[in-house]
Amino acid sequence: MIHLLYKDLYLTRKTILLYLLIGLLLQFNPSMTPIFIFFITYGVLAKTELTEEKYEGYTLLSTLPVSKSTLVISKYLLGLLIVGLATTYTLILQLWINNLSGIAVSTILGIAAATLIVNGFLLLLSYKYGATRAITYFRIIVLSLFLIPWLLQISLGLPGEELILWASSLQASVMTILILSLIAYGVLMLISINTFKKRMS
Amino acid sequence: MYISISHHNPQPLYQQIVDQFKEGIADGRLSPNTPVPSIRVLAKELRVSVITVKRAYTELEQEGYLITKPASGSFIAPLEHTQLQQNQLKEAKEQLISLINRNKAFGISIDDLIQILKELEEQDE
Amino acid sequence: MNNVFELRNVYKSFNDFHLEDISLHLPRGYILGLLGPNGAGKSTTIKLLLNLLEPDSGEIQVLGSSYAHSETLIKQKIGYVGENQNFYQDLTIDWTVNFISRFYRTWNQEKLNDMLTNFGLKRQKQLKDLSKGQKVLFNISLALAHEPELLILDEPTSGLDPIARKEIMDILLDMLQDENKAILFSSHITEDVEQIADYVAIIIKGRLALFDTKEAILDGFRKVSIPKSTGKTLGSTLIANTQTLSEYKGMHSQPASLEEILISLVKEANR
Structure with a gap:
């Protein structure tokens, strides 16, 4: 399991470094901060799935003494790891640059929770349709559901303020949201395992 | 002893191995009680199937050229020269029968064949 | 258990092709050559043996067990070399070896090093810089490092020059010096099969046309x-x-x- 994760991190190392650098720049505009957690996770998972597809990695890995469930679980762990890493990175940079005054901690955690669910869905799509098609579908869904309203909001002025207000109203239950998102992520993983087993038979 | 086989020779591979062992035994290159390589070692050396060498060895055993002792491998059988000659005569007879049959269809008689053999003998001298 | 694998009345259908009633086995100590035209079902048969595909009906036993019960245990003892098998091409030989070695309980690094040196495969080279012949030799070296009981190769010699092919034949016959091991390889080059296979199976249009020892065929x-x-x-x-x-x-x-x-x-x- 550890070596599968290590392999994925190694193969996506350039993507990760690039996003961390972009993330650093984004921190100076707190309203842009939330998209960083989402984009680094999406970027790494999409890259890793495309790499597997390009080199028929799943066929190769399936001939090794490792179960199909383990292969899927390792990708979900990779997603969890990147979300955790990006969230911690954001919190540290916000503390350092803005002393956490620009954006509420609960907002950051809320975004982390949403990122987890959305990317868990991306992985499920790629086990169902293969990476290339999954990413196309995913982009269409994400653009129509999340980004367009969010961009509209920015273009209507008051960047990020409503999001912050919305998030602070949920402050009391942010732990609940995190736990619920983890549960949803776990359920998506179980469905993915099933889908992957069917696809490989 | 050096065994060489050819994939272009129409003779089956196992037969080529058998024949070369017999020749080696007849001309003394393989003396009685000499150990022969194991089936797998010879297969690797000749780059042929294990089963091909196995078949060759079985044939050699059945005809009495090879003796296999459990745990110690196979050896060249201690055959007398007269015995070898008799075996070879038997084989020559079989070859002649098939030669005669094949030529019958073309109307070539045994006498014609004898004639050829005589001519060959004269050429040799 | 004398056979390394057994397929009994195996069926597998796809939209445009089906494998029908395949029964096949391979005793330890021998090489089975799988022959047939392209698209006849050789690769499908191999995928079934590796549990990359599951049969619609019929029974598959590999190394005495079934995949339903002991998939990872079976795969500890199988070596596989795929046709056009690609590892992650941006990785070096060394990285790949290190990665793969972590999956196996047995790992003969010394033997692997010897093979890599023999084939002139430089450890720091990226896989994408290897020639086709080198790739196959690397894949075979890697597949043998965990000392598998069953080695499965899908079209290992296709597109290779005679020298590389000879080298591969030598590796296979070398493995068979241990009579507990066995090899299955598919090919459309009949010459290679005729040369070193002990058993031959011929698959045509998804059916097993012939299966016997090579000598009997x-x-x-x-x-x-x-x-x-x-x-x-x-x-x-x-x-x-x-x-x-x-x-x-x-x-x-x-x-x-x-x-x-x-x-x-x-x-x-x-x-």
């Missing part, structure tokens, strides 16, 4: 020609099953090669 068919002088016309040459062959007067018959047998079986299947 070569004995079972003769190339027959009947001279015109006999007045009979039977074409020039044909491949005939020895059992159905009645001796014509004046008929010539000589051993047939696997290639000739395969071609005649394919023709028969297309009739």
